[in-house]
Amino acid sequence: MADPRPVDITPYELLGGAETVKRIVDRFYDLMDEDPAFVRLRAMHADDLTPMRASLTGFLIGWSGGPRSWFEQNPGRCMMSAHAKLAIDEETAAQWRRAMARAIAECSIDETLAERLNEVFARMAGAMVRH
């Protein structure tokens, strides 16, 4: 029987492309920078968040199925290994998750996609906690 699911549409396309990814990432770092709820997460980052805005945007564009320039510029870079040197505890991982969930919610993307993204990010953030 034919599979009725549209398998050729990437999350990147569902999101609305690079422009939406950039809006989510900018909101994520704005929240991290401004809201005391994310103070411990903010403290782990360098003063200047500009390079992080570019890097997370590029990573998420390629990761979600869009152009892969970030992966071509960072061959072999693995996010889990990149975070292994950081002292990430349950609270900082929760702050990352919450900031990202709020950024996604504020960018009015498709509700089902938002839920799926939050689930995947929660799993990734959880796996980065150093025990």
Ligand code: HEM
């Ligand atoms: C678990 C909670 C997390 C914390 C506390 C955290 C914290 C950080 C910090 C402090 C940096 C800067 C590292 C440095 O200056 O060397 C960083 C980099 C980065 N993080 Fe996270 N992160 C978390 C989860 C995630 C997740 C889930 C993703 C992906 C979905 C992600 C994507 C990135 C990217 C793309 C970079 C830049 C890497 C690079 O350009 O080398 N992070 N993170």
